[in-house]
Amino acid sequence: MTELFRAENLTMQFGGLTAVSGFDLSLCRGEIVGLIGPNGAGKTTVFNMIAGYYTPSEGKILFEGKVLNGKKAHEITKLGIARTFQNIRLFPDLKVIENIMLAYHCRIRSSFFGAVFHFPLYRREEEEMMRKAMLLLNEVGLAESAEEQSSSLPYGKQRKLEIARALGTGPKLLLLDEPAAGMNPSETQELLDLILRLKEDFGLTILLIEHDMKFVMRICERIKVLDYGITIAEGTPLEIQKDPKVIEAYLGEVRTC
Amino acid sequence: MDPHRKRNQALSLAAIAVVAAVLYFADSGASDYQIRILNNCAIFAALAVSYNLINGVTGQFSLGPNAFLAIGAYTSALLTMSPLEKELSFIIDPVIWPLNEIQTPFYVSLLAAGSVSALFGLLMGFPVFRVRGDYLAIVTLGFGEVVRVVANNTQSVTNGPLGLKGIEAHTDLWWTSGFALATVFFVGRLVRSSYGMALKAIRYDETAAEAIGINTFWHKMLAFIVSAFFAGIGGGLLAHLITTISPSLFTFFLTFNLLIIIVLGGLGSTTGAVLAALLVTWGGEALRFVEEPMQIGPLDIPGIPGMRMVIFSLLLVLMMIFARQGIMGTREFSWNAVFSGIRRLQRGPGKAK
Numbered sequence: 001m002t003e004l005f006r007a008e009n010l011t012m013q014f015g016g017l018t019a020v021s022g023f024d025l026s027l028c029r030g031e032i033v034g035l036i037g038p039n040g041a042g043k044t045t046v047f048n049m050i051a052g053y054y055t056p057s058e059g060k061i062l063f064e065g066k067v068l069n070g071k072k073a074h075e076i077t078k079l080g081i082a083r084t085f086q087n088i089r090l091f092p093d094l095k096v097i098e099n100i101m102l103a104y105h106c107r108i109r110s111s112f113f114g115a116v117f118h119f120p121l122y123r124r125e126e127e128e129m130m131r132k133a134m135l136l137l138n139e140v141g142l143a144e145s146a147e148e149q150s151s152s153l154p155y156g157k158q159r160k161l162e163i164a165r166a167l168g169t170g171p172k173l174l175l176l177d178e179p180a181a182g183m184n185p186s187e188t189q190e191l192l193d194l195i196l197r198l199k200e201d202f203g204l205t206i207l208l209i210e211h212d213m214k215f216v217m218r219i220c221e222r223i224k225v226l227d228y229g230i231t232i233a234e235g236t237p238l239e240i241q242k243d244p245k246v247i248e249a250y251l252g253e254v255r256t257c
Numbered sequence: 258m259d260p261h262r263k264r265n266q267a268l269s270l271a272a273i274a275v276v277a278a279v280l281y282f283a284d285s286g287a288s289d290y291q292i293r294i295l296n297n298c299a300i301f302a303a304l305a306v307s308y309n310l311i312n313g314v315t316g317q318f319s320l321g322p323n324a325f326l327a328i329g330a331y332t333s334a335l336l337t338m339s340p341l342e343k344e345l346s347f348i349i350d351p352v353i354w355p356l357n358e359i360q361t362p363f364y365v366s367l368l369a370a371g372s373v374s375a376l377f378g379l380l381m382g383f384p385v386f387r388v389r390g391d392y393l394a395i396v397t398l399g400f401g402e403v404v405r406v407v408a409n410n411t412q413s414v415t416n417g418p419l420g421l422k423g424i425e426a427h428t429d430l431w432w433t434s435g436f437a438l439a440t441v442f443f444v445g446r447l448v449r450s451s452y453g454m455a456l457k458a459i460r461y462d463e464t465a466a467e468a469i470g471i472n473t474f475w476h477k478m479l480a481f482i483v484s485a486f487f488a489g490i491g492g493g494l495l496a497h498l499i500t501t502i503s504p505s506l507f508t509f510f511l512t513f514n515l516l517i518i519i520v521l522g523g524l525g526s527t528t529g530a531v532l533a534a535l536l537v538t539w540g541g542e543a544l545r546f547v548e549e550p551m552q553i554g555p556l557d558i559p560g561i562p563g564m565r566m567v568i569f570s571l572l573l574v575l576m577m578i579f580a581r582q583g584i585m586g587t588r589e590f591s592w593n594a595v596f597s598g599i600r601r602l603q604r605g606p607g608k609a610k
């Protein structure tokens with residue numbers, strides 16, 4: 001398997017607080033890797049560094065051999081890394097289908113004048129956007145909600161829509177921040193199947209953060225555990241479940257709660 | 258796609274034809290006063306639509322229109338005035354080269370007005386949109402004052418506080434309504450394209466917009482520059498309508514007026530902006546009486562200039578409290594909505610839901 005992504009010694013400091021330190025990660029094409037850890041461990045911060053929202057205080061990020069440090073979030077998306085957010089961030093007043101169509105906007109070739117004056121290229125591209133968006137909605141089972149406002153969707157569907165929107169940008173690496181949060185067991189099961197199917201259909205590599213341990217253990221091939229910004233364990237789900245440091249980090253958290 | 262597309266296009270064309278017919282008769286039959294109101298309505302409708310693009314659609318709070326109007330007005334006036342006219346008006350300092358030799362047709366001067374204005378938009382947008390936050394309001398507010406101070410003091414370019422007089426009255430109903438139509442067409446099409454959707458995405462959530470690959474910096478620049486371009490042309494038309502301009506004409510009041518209009522229309526709604534521009538411009542005329550001296554019973558009330566502004570300000574405050582959505586919210590006028598509204602009425606109020 002070839003390497004798609006590598007992070008070396010990533011460190012993020014906010015003033016005096018070190019949210020993440022010395023984070024290393026290598027992802028091979030087609031892998032699903034989990035990132036877990038107690039609240040405030042620095043998981044989302046890792047995502048924010050990879051996706052270009054935070055500038056790492058130290059370290060290097062490589063994607064398909066290119067250095068990502070210093071690139072803006074939208075540039076990183078165009079290179080092929082898409083993300084979802086821990087607290088869903090859709091465009092509430094836009095229709096479901098518009099949310100998805102927008103994801104294709106970053107790749108259109110039409111100029112803005114072409115779009116205003118409906119040049120043939122733009123008309124073709126707009127039809128193409130619509131068609132692809134509809135296909136994607138079908139894929140995640142939201143086709144019948146296409147014309148609804150995205151804010152009117154129930155929570156579980158909003159999560160799926162956000163994932164579909166991320167897929168619209170044409171990613172090779174997908175970052176999912178707690179995709180199963182707030183879902184009941186049957187919804188979680190459905191989401192698990194969906195993610196596995198999307199991974200195959202779109203040839204994705206996935207890095208995901210999740211608190212639902214059953215979900216993580218079943219879907220991930222490899223897991224990394226963060227605690228207070230430090231990587232305390234790494235391995236297969238079986239190894240992680242038995243790791244005394246992981247058990248302590250989680251039990252310790254329960255005690256302080 | 259839309260099964261009613263043909264019908265809707267026909268209705269839109271019919272509406273334009275009706276407006277054109279009204280303008281045709283107004284052009285020959287209406288009084289100067291009525292024509293002036295119609296001109297103002299058309300110019301303000303276009304200005305409101307372009308202002309709404311940056312403030313409403315994109316959600317970037319600009320206070321720039323008065324500055325862009327001033328830049329457009331001066332640019333185009335200096336271009337259409339004849340060299341002789343300029344020599345006669347610039348009595349303190351002669352006008353500098355090449356302005357002392359240049360004279361262009363009206364339409365060229367309007368394009369120049371839009372372009373120069375857009376260039377200033379670009380220069381301001383560059384530093385402002387690099388950082389997040391509401392710096393645009395501060396920078397554009399300051400810029401408006403700077404433009405006025407500069408216009409007052411660059412005697413050999415703007416003729417200072419004396420202003421420019423004897424600008425030819427090229428602007429007529431056809432120019433203003435044509436400009437309004439072109440602005441609504443351009444901005445309306447832009448808003449409905451994927452570029453426009455990207456602008457709305459930026460208003461809702463900049464972080465999410467970046468996450469789906471939208472270059473928020475350039476999209477904000479785009480909206481701001483387009484907005485400045487149309488405001489500049491509007492300034493040019495205004496200059497050739499009132500034929501005399503001076504720095505004191507382009508105060509913050511102009512911007513404030515436009516702000517009221519786009520809030521009333523519903524921030525983000527292009528058709529709302531048009532509707533509100535017509536209402537406020539016409540309402541401003543209708544309310545003229547409140548500034549006249551009047552007698553209520555035994556009370557003698559002297560004329561209070563500026564009373565209309567007080568009423569408009571109150572209106573704005575009341576709207577912010579009770580009707581933040583304005584007339585249209587973020588919706589747009591559409592024939593389909595009209596027809597479904599009519600159908601609902603026919604079915605009777607009982608089944609309205």
Ligand SMILES: Nc1ncnc2c1ncn2[C@@H]1O[C@H](COP(=O)(O)OP(=O)(O)OP(=O)(O)O)[C@@H](O)[C@H]1O
Pocket residue numbers: 014017019037038039040041042043044045046086
């Ligand atoms: N922009 C920021 N400025 C200052 N501190 C921050 C910022 N972002 C995150 N932090 C801090 O960094 C630490 C790690 O936060 P992070 O959101 O990465 O945790 P997490 O592992 O995702 O937690 P959770 O499971 O609750 O989502 C926290 O202490 C948080 O307060």
Ligand SMILES: [Mg+2]
Pocket residue numbers: 043044045086
């Ligand atoms: Mg988090």
